[in-house]
Amino acid sequence: MANEAELRLRERLSKLGGMKLLRGAKVSGEIERLEKQLERLRGERGDEEIWRSVELARHQERPYTLDYVERLLDDFFELHGDRARADDPALVTGIGSLRGRTVVLVGHQKGRDLKERTRRNFGMAYPEGYRKAMRAMALADRHGFPLVTLVDTPGAYPGVAAEQHGQGGAIARSQAAMMALSVPTVACVIGEGGSGGAVAIAVADRVLMQENAIYSVISPEGCAAILWRDAGEARKAAAAFKPDALHCRELGVIDGIVPEPAGGAHTDHDTAAALLGDALVAALAEVESLDPVERRRARRAKFRAMGVFATA
Amino acid sequence: MAEGPRVDVEVENKRAAEPPAGTAHPNTCPGCGSHYREDELVKALRVCPHCGHHFPVGARERIRQLADDGSFVEEASEVRSADPLGFFDLRPYPERLVEAEMATGLGDAIVCGRATIEGCPCRLAVMDFAFMGGSMGSAVGEKFARACESAAAAGVPLVSVSASGGARMQEGILALMQLPKTIGAVEELRDSGGALLSVLAHPTTGGVLASFASLGDVVVAEPGALMSFAGPRVVAQTTRERLPDDFGRAESNFRFGHLDAIVPRPELRPTLARLLRLFSRR
Numbered sequence: 001m002a003n004e005a006e007l008r009l010r011e012r013l014s015k016l017g018g019m020k021l022l023r024g025a026k027v028s029g030e031i032e033r034l035e036k037q038l039e040r041l042r043g044e045r046g047d048e049e050i051w052r053s054v055e056l057a058r059h060q061e062r063p064y065t066l067d068y069v070e071r072l073l074d075d076f077f078e079l080h081g082d083r084a085r086a087d088d089p090a091l092v093t094g095i096g097s098l099r100g101r102t103v104v105l106v107g108h109q110k111g112r113d114l115k116e117r118t119r120r121n122f123g124m125a126y127p128e129g130y131r132k133a134m135r136a137m138a139l140a141d142r143h144g145f146p147l148v149t150l151v152d153t154p155g156a157y158p159g160v161a162a163e164q165h166g167q168g169g170a171i172a173r174s175q176a177a178m179m180a181l182s183v184p185t186v187a188c189v190i191g192e193g194g195s196g197g198a199v200a201i202a203v204a205d206r207v208l209m210q211e212n213a214i215y216s217v218i219s220p221e222g223c224a225a226i227l228w229r230d231a232g233e234a235r236k237a238a239a240a241f242k243p244d245a246l247h248c249r250e251l252g253v254i255d256g257i258v259p260e261p262a263g264g265a266h267t268d269h270d271t272a273a274a275l276l277g278d279a280l281v282a283a284l285a286e287v288e289s290l291d292p293v294e295r296r297r298a299r300r301a302k303f304r305a306m307g308v309f310a311t312a
Numbered sequence: 313m314a315e316g317p318r319v320d321v322e323v324e325n326k327r328a329a330e331p332p333a334g335t336a337h338p339n340t341c342p343g344c345g346s347h348y349r350e351d352e353l354v355k356a357l358r359v360c361p362h363c364g365h366h367f368p369v370g371a372r373e374r375i376r377q378l379a380d381d382g383s384f385v386e387e388a389s390e391v392r393s394a395d396p397l398g399f400f401d402l403r404p405y406p407e408r409l410v411e412a413e414m415a416t417g418l419g420d421a422i423v424c425g426r427a428t429i430e431g432c433p434c435r436l437a438v439m440d441f442a443f444m445g446g447s448m449g450s451a452v453g454e455k456f457a458r459a460c461e462s463a464a465a466a467g468v469p470l471v472s473v474s475a476s477g478g479a480r481m482q483e484g485i486l487a488l489m490q491l492p493k494t495i496g497a498v499e500e501l502r503d504s505g506g507a508l509l510s511v512l513a514h515p516t517t518g519g520v521l522a523s524f525a526s527l528g529d530v531v532v533a534e535p536g537a538l539m540s541f542a543g544p545r546v547v548a549q550t551t552r553e554r555l556p557d558d559f560g561r562a563e564s565n566f567r568f569g570h571l572d573a574i575v576p577r578p579e580l581r582p583t584l585a586r587l588l589r590l591f592s593r594r
Contacts, residue, residue: 158542168521307450
């Protein structure tokens with residue numbers, strides 16, 4: 001996580017620093033790049049850095065849930081349908097083996113090409129998707145399988161049918177269902193964590209974000225349209241509400257930051273998956289030792305404490 | 313390939329309270345055009361005696377309508393919003409807070425406390441749309457959670473009356489975290505054997521609909537109340553669908569099975585009293 005990533009970078013930096021004596025200028029570019037990366041991990045992020053996260057989080061080549069499933073979960077078996085009326089392709093659920101251990105997976109799924117994007121509704125789930133997620137959560141609880149959720153959505157789908165099928169209630173109940181689970185749970189925002197549609201599957205014992213993911217109450221464009229009366233001011237809006245991983249960590253909203261390959265997760269899906277796998281396993285190990293009742297109590301207490309207010 | 317449509321679900325109705333320039337007086341009924349003196353409207357519970365339109369009700373007035381005279385004792389009034397992000401759009405967030413406080417006389421968009429309704433003890437958590445669109449930030453979430461805890465400690469039901477445009481975007485991700493926070497508080501209340509009676513007033517949208525407001529043991533709404541996760545403007549813009557006339561309204565939600573009842577305002581106090589009696593006998 002952030003500290004480990006920092007340590008790793010420091011180690012590489014000091015090694016390269018030593019090498020510079022032997023090979024001179026050749027590695028200085030690399031040192032500069034690493035120093036910059038270290039700076040980014042440690043220091044205050046500028047507005048440009050925040051916007052870079054927004055762009056990377058939405059990058060078309062960024063790995064999606066099923067890219068990670070393919071690399072991290074053996075024997076994956078996808079579970080379809082909410083057992084009431086439909087199967088929502090924008091949200092994937094299934095059972096798989098994470099490094100030898102059966103887990104239940106819930107994750108938003110965007111599409112790679114136009115056809116797939118349309119079929120997946122750009123990762124924007126209907127209430128049916130959240131009901132499918134709740135079914136998978138209940139399955140995990142029944143069998144004592146840990147729950148892993150991967151968050152990557154611009155938001156829950158804002159459509160007439162979605163409203164008629166109870167979008168608000170489904171998002172509320174999905175959070176309540178996660179809050180009540182006995183099994184260990186870990187959530188990771190792997191791209192866009194868009195508002196209610198994201199937090200619906202992110203009420204976990206450990207909530208992680210990838211280095212370049214964003215997690216926000218509203219899209220930068222939406223915020224700009226309302227507060228600046230101009231959707232073109234999205235950069236200013238993002239700088240103001242700070243949806244990047246470092247700020248979310250500082251605000252106590254997430255428990256850790258998962259490093260990505262240099263340049264972003266889209267540059268190397270395999271490495272991104274390996275780093276994510278390590279983080280998920282480590283996070284589950286942290287909460288596994290707790291008694292189920294204590295784990296649920298701690299989960300509630302964690303979210304109960306979130307927020308900053310004054311007492312006049 | 314362009315990105316997918318962006319979803320702006322949290323704040324659709326935050327500006328709904330400001331009528332466009334040159335529109336009618338707030339005491340003129342948008343339903344039938346009848347105009348009323350302030351004292352006439354207050355006496356009529358802000359329901360148009362001519363056509364039945366439900367005007368918005370502020371939190372203090374709502375409490376006067378529901379609670380037995382003199383029974384209400386406010387709790388957690390010291391909890392106020394802070395500015396954790398140093399949020400500055402066209403104006404600083406603290407300036408908007410002060411302005412809302414001056415306009416409404418409230419510390420934030422929710423008023424909580426203990427009360428009796430027809431003699432039945434309960435806790436009340438009543439939102440006020442006039443305070444920054446009834447948006448839920450850390451202070452609103454905290455006050456609601458404390459109301460759950462107060463109800464659990466006293467062993468009485470909590471009655472919530474929501475009117476909100478959603479999460480308060482000036483508090484960024486912390487506003488979103490008030491969804492799981494309030495949901496966890498409702499779960500705690502339930503574990504203690506307590507009940508949540510949720511009343512949805514116009515409008516209850518975004519993050520408030522997607523959290524405690526939908527989780528009542530009983531959920532009722534006022535006639536015509538908009539209760540949609542995404543507001544009509546966002547849905548129309550994003551999907552280019554033609555919206556049904558009653559899109560997201562209480563009547564539509566009742567038809568689709570998301571509500572236990574639609575309760576006209578004059579019946580709200582006796583209805584809540586009946587439910588409180590039922591939930592206290594076991």
